[in-house]
Amino acid sequence: MKRAIAVAVAGLSLAAGSLALASPAEASSSQCQKYLKQKGYVVGPKVKAACKMGSSDSAMGKVVCKVKLNGIGVREGHAFKACELADD
Template structure:
């Protein structure tokens, strides 16, 4: 009986832990997604990339995508990679 109860408690604990991950919004991109996009394409992710990606994830900034794009292309990121990274942000 104790084994069944322990298994039940464990199952409830696992469900409670996994629930926030399962119900998380799929459109919750951020500057980390932008940086990972560039890292996966072979770019070094340093302070300039972080700054450009941060501006792309700044939801209070209407021109955020443009700021991200120009920030990345201004430091030598290829245009197609910059566009993809800013879309990820």
């Protein structure tokens, strides 16, 4: 029993370490993608690319994100919110 607990604790420690290693851009991009998925959109390569642009440090990243999402059929309000989430 003690061994099982030790293994479980070690596994949780590794999982927590993995989360800590994720870059902020990855986390923000995933928030954008998750939001769009919750709104019923298919999260494919084009959505992922747009969300990644929204999470970049470039001044135009958020604008490009919105334009790309609008271009693939994401409603204006949803694109705005998703790109805001990507920029957090």
